[in-house]
Amino acid sequence: MSERTATLDPVVTEDHEALDEDYVLTASFVEKVVDAADDGDGLRLRSLLEDLHPADVADLMGFLTAEHRGVVVLWLPPDLLAETLPELDDGIREEVLERVAPGTLAEALQELDSDDAAAVVEDLEDDQREKVLAAMPATDRAAIENSLGYAEDTAGRLMQREVMAAPLFWSVGDTIDHVRAQGEDLPELFFDIYVVDPHNKPVGGIPISGLLRAARTVKLSDLMEPVNGIAADTDQEEVAYIFEKYHLISAPVVDSAGRLVGQITVDDIVNIIQEENREDILRLAGVSDESRGAGVFGVVRSRIPWLVVNLGTALFASSVIGAFTKEIQALVQLAILMPVVASIGGNSGTQALTVAVRALASRELNSANAMRILSREVLVGLFNGTAIAILLGGVSFLWFHLPLLSLTIGLAVLINLVAASLAGTLVPLALDRLDRDPAVASPVFVTWITDTVGFLSFLGLAGVILL
Template identity: 65%
Template sequence: MTRDEADLTEAYEAPLPEDLEDLALGDDYALNAEYVELVIDAADRGDDERLRELVGALRSEDVADLMGFLTADYREQVIPQLDAETLGEVLSELDTNLREEVMESVPSTTLARALEEMDSDDAVDLVEDLEDDKRAQVLAAMDQEERDAIVTALKYEDETAGRLMQRDLMAAPSFWTVGQTIDHIRSHSEDLPELFFDVYVIDPSHKPTGAVPVSILLRAQRDQHLAEIMESVTEIDVDMDQEEVAYIFDKYHLISAPVIDSGGRLVGQITVDDIVGVIQEETEEDILALAGVSDAGRDATIWGIARSRLPWLVVNTLTAAVAASVIGAFQNEISKILTLAILMPIVASLGGNAGTQTLAVAVRALASRELNASNAMRIVFRELGVGLLNGAVLASIMALAVFLFFRDPMLCLTIGLALVINLFIASMAGILVPLALDRLGRDPAVSSSVFVTFMTDFMGFLSFLGLAALILL
């Protein structure tokens, strides 16, 4: 037995501390490697009791994190140690790829019980990820009411309010008193969502007319009618895109909002915890798209990652070849003045960085609705001004550096003018490319960077070498 194996055996045989959460989590709330090793060792030994004790000490979010550190075989040993409610919470916290794999390995009846313990919106997300055969088995094993709610939600388009909403909510007619409402909540708690913030006030046709925040409800007198204390609501159409929903929540600082169908009837609600997930998801997508990549989870394969990144690299190769052709067109000039070969990458690189800065600002502004047709021209001219100013400053710095190294005033003039031109072009491309893509209905975060890089490289080489041909030769 090696020393490491002996240490692990000693750790395994030692009694577990009373507060296992302190053992499992570091000060930054990340899982400790020692804890993960204890879980793996318990699984290797087939000690379900110790495994249940170790996993049971964690919150569902931490168990989901643990799943990412385990192989598929170890996950299959951990999952049976979770009760239905915890399993559902863990599944909802997993990354999409890992979640799909775990759900396919869980027996259909077990998965059905877990889904029944979840809010309807979270359950729909999980069912949507299942293969058709597995989905049919799971739905068949669920209670009729739960199954009908999920099937109805799946009829809505993906990434819409209908998919995002939960059907469980608290609604009451306007003539109810505060006392009646509170008594109803207490007596029908099992039919209400685990977390809700508003009581929606509805008319006889089940259309929302207002809402009473729970905090106001609890402070009001029992004999007050809901109509007296209700507030106006911002209604969300069931077919509204989830990005639009997130924008409305952010703009109006909403905690929850009623979802209505085409007839204006109340069909569900969306709460802020769902929106936080949407904002995080959309932000991650935009950040990854700017780099031309997709999310690579901890279990992603080499082929899967390469396949997601390769297409834009191929496009970038073609654009780089076109940009490099400019160098070929000026090879005679470069052969006469070798200094040009040293300096021209600097012009292209600075332009690329400036273009990326402008692009990042433009994409964020488009995503947050701060940039639209009403202010586009003002923003475009502002960015062009920034490009000229930065170009002038960098041109002065580079001209001074070139003079100190090469003592050639005309070469200083050449690189200075090239930098002003290229940074101006970089700012123009950085703002106009995403605007154009957005106007065409395309996601500006996905392909803008390739076109901006092409423009700055092409114009960087062309402006510097073209000016060199005019001024120096």
């Protein structure tokens, strides 16, 4: 985590503003950086960047080409480089790391907490990782290697090993004196002191604010509050849920024996929540996490599989239309109105699907309340379908002056909107029950269902009512 703090006013570097009033890098500032990089003016680059927050430097990297990033990174001071690396998009960070000498990188990583350092080292190629770790002090190297020993996207990988703990028999005064004596060895950011038993198992926690309010003679055992340690192998999404549900600022992480091995703080959880939300949004569109540094072929590979699946479902829906060619030839108005039925059904299905996927992700939807949510969505589809059916039937009558056609399309829309509500809720529920990510596959199947039901109900009713 960065020691630099964001100011409330836009950063002003030399004779220009780096950030606008919305904390976005200005075009003029980016142009000055590009010009300095083109001229190879390292001193100018360092002057431009030294007052920026690391998050703004990371944002700047996203606006630059690979060539310009390669020049800029060479002139970042080690402390600023260290604080910037965890902020970079994964693709850009991998590219930047290739430009940094192992010795420089080893020096920069020593400025980071173990969790951030491990996240950076994880992106290194094997040979570069070995060189960087070999250049680091044994203590820092061991902490990073230990973190990398945990599975990706777990609490063990997310945690920082730097943590403040105190034995059960200490007093407030003992603890405060111990904290003060640590000096630079203190964790960069911590909110709680964890009280541990002789086996190093957390038995309680004390907020720093509570510690400072208490008299020096008070025993920690009289002041501590219960804490629940998070197992190191807990998935990071589960960790985020625990923090959100119980309004935690920090939490201890324990190993399989229940011993304290680290802590997770709320700043890490904010990143996880943002990452999970971004993934859900992208997956609803059938794409993977594509940063600004993603290459063309990587983007193509992430998108084309679901386009192929969508092609198959679209051909199936088209085959439904093909089964009613006689009806369409007899009444050309059917061809004109078919897309309306499918489009409205698709939008309704997307609405129900988005609500269901988000509710599943936030654990607001499960088997306990699935029937109630499903009933609600069906009623919503029924009421919306009735309203749209009346409106569309009226428009159809004014357009074609065929009362039975208006009745047909009204009934078809009503049926399709109810089907859309059902599909938008049941499909993600079914996929979740099958341990499949509902955000990835649901949109294709919901669209397939609404298109098929829309065409089938409209053309099928037309064959019965009109012909």
